[in-house]
Amino acid sequence: MAIDLKDVNFHYPEEPNQRVLHIPSWTLSAGEQVFIHGPSGGGKSTLLSVLSGLFLPSEGQVNVLGQRLDQMTSRRRDRFRARHIGYMFQQFNLIPYLNAFDNIRLASQFSQQKKTPELHEEIQKLLSVLNISANDWYRPARHLSIGQQQRVAIARALINKPELLIADEPTSSLDPLNKEAFMGVLLSIVAENDITLVFVSHDLSLSNYFNRIESLSDINRPEGSA
Numbered sequence: 355m356a357i358d359l360k361d362v363n364f365h366y367p368e369e370p371n372q373r374v375l376h377i378p379s380w381t382l383s384a385g386e387q388v389f390i391h392g393p394s395g396g397g398k399s400t401l402l403s404v405l406s407g408l409f410l411p412s413e414g415q416v417n418v419l420g421q422r423l424d425q426m427t428s429r430r431r432d433r434f435r436a437r438h439i440g441y442m443f444q445q446f447n448l449i450p451y452l453n454a455f456d457n458i459r460l461a462s463q464f465s466q467q468k469k470t471p472e473l474h475e476e477i478q479k480l481l482s483v484l485n486i487s488a489n490d491w492y493r494p495a496r497h498l499s500i501g502q503q504q505r506v507a508i509a510r511a512l513i514n515k516p517e518l519l520i521a522d523e524p525t526s527s528l529d530p531l532n533k534e535a536f537m538g539v540l541l542s543i544v545a546e547n548d549i550t551l552v553f554v555s556h557d558l559s560l561s562n563y564f565n566r567i568e569s570l571s572d573i574n575r576p577e578g579s580a
């Protein structure tokens with residue numbers, strides 16, 4: 355099992371009376387790809403932050419790739435995330451003044467060490483697979499088109515060869531053509547590498563790309579009894 359949640363509750367510390375997540379039980383098998391849709395403010399990003407160990411649940415068990423994130427120190431959770439989880443943000447958060455290459459290198463868990471030829475090669479391979487032309491590898495991210503930046507963000511999420519990829523509305527700023535291209539590239543890489551994928555969006559048209567489709571309101575019942 356890639357993900358196994360039990361009786362997970364979450365509220366933001368500043369608002370102890372407002373429960374954002376109440377998930378009695380939810381699982382995802384290794385190698386599965388799930389699309390979770392739900393309206394703005396429903397708790398999609400919050401759920402992903404709990405799954406990736408950025409946030410600790412207020413209560414409950416968060417088992418990811420066989421490890422109990424709710425029992426780890428924040429340092430161990432950070433290390434676990436860097437090693438096993440790729441994360442694509444809602445705003446993809448490339449560092450604007452760094453070039454594509456260095457944005458990816460920074461995400462590498464080896465980035466503190468001297469840059470190794472293997473890492474260099476790995477990044478080049480990813481950028482090529484993602485159709486970023488070599489002319490653009492060393493341009494600052496802010497000079498790339500939104501579609502190009504999104505593809506660099508995929509590369510960044512994949513550089514550590516994650517078993518689990520978490521995607522938070524990564525297509526929200528793409529036009530229909532770029533969206534289709536992005537989804538095609540993302541899902542083919544995911545399939546080729548047997549990556550487990552949790553993909554959230556409010557955009558129901560994306561459900562066509564997935565076999566497993568869930569509404570967040572079926573998973574998360576913050577109004578329900580504790």
Ligand SMILES: Nc1ncnc2c1ncn2[C@@H]1O[C@H](COP(=O)(O)OP(=O)(O)OP(=O)(O)O)[C@@H](O)[C@H]1O
Nearest residue numbers: 366368369374393394395396397398399400401556
């Ligand atoms: N840092 C925070 N502090 C307090 N409350 C927050 C914080 N971040 C989010 N919330 C609240 O938690 C709820 C869920 O927010 P979340 O960002 O998870 O929704 P979402 O489904 O990702 O929405 P969107 O589709 O707009 O990205 C909202 O009511 C929001 O106001």
Ligand SMILES: [Mg+2]
Nearest residue numbers: 398399400444
């Ligand atoms: Mg969100």
